[in-house]
Amino acid sequence: MVWPRSAEEAEKVQEDLRGLVRAEGDGREPRLVAGLDVAYGDDLIAAAVTVLDASSLEVVESSVVVDRPVFPYVPGLFAFRELPALLDALRALETVPDLLVCDGHGLAHPRRFGLACHLGILTGVPSMGVGKTFLVGEHVEPGRERGSWTPLVHEGETVGRTVRTQDGIRPVYVSSGHLIDLPAAARRVLELSPSYRLPETTRSADRLSRSALREASG
Structure with missing residues (x-):
């Protein structure tokens, strides 16, 4: 695949592909769930994928790729910095996640095509985004109890949910990527976050990416 080299080219890719997104699923329960995260150094990125058993939340396989980003740092276009290394890490897996x-956004994006949408389209695997902060939209704070949520709305459209994963802890921002609907994505993030604010998928991939970056940086 030829990757765009300018912001204008990247935005056109997003515009061209977003019509392929299907924010709906088939209702099947995933058996293997993959977390994807990227750690940044001065001139390196470490892209990690960890595959967890959906029932036990134990890591069954992992892969990490350290590379130099080929695209500049542009808000709304982070996917083009992260995707090449993430796709290489996914290809290195022996298992195929469901x-x-x-660690980012799907439809909760200015052009409705964040990293989760892009990954879902390129791989054909259902995908969702869980952001630590929101990129676009407005919301009111959900209740303080775990499981409380409010809609994340941008330009009159519901693009995600603000979900409280632990009592009294800051919420996360959940959005569909591809082949999963928003209620299912919100339900999954709670299943994957039994003890901490962030889902275990993100936590495990974050640890792996940071460790690989430290090792690569000496």
């Missing part, structure tokens, strides 16, 4: 959980 769901990709990205």
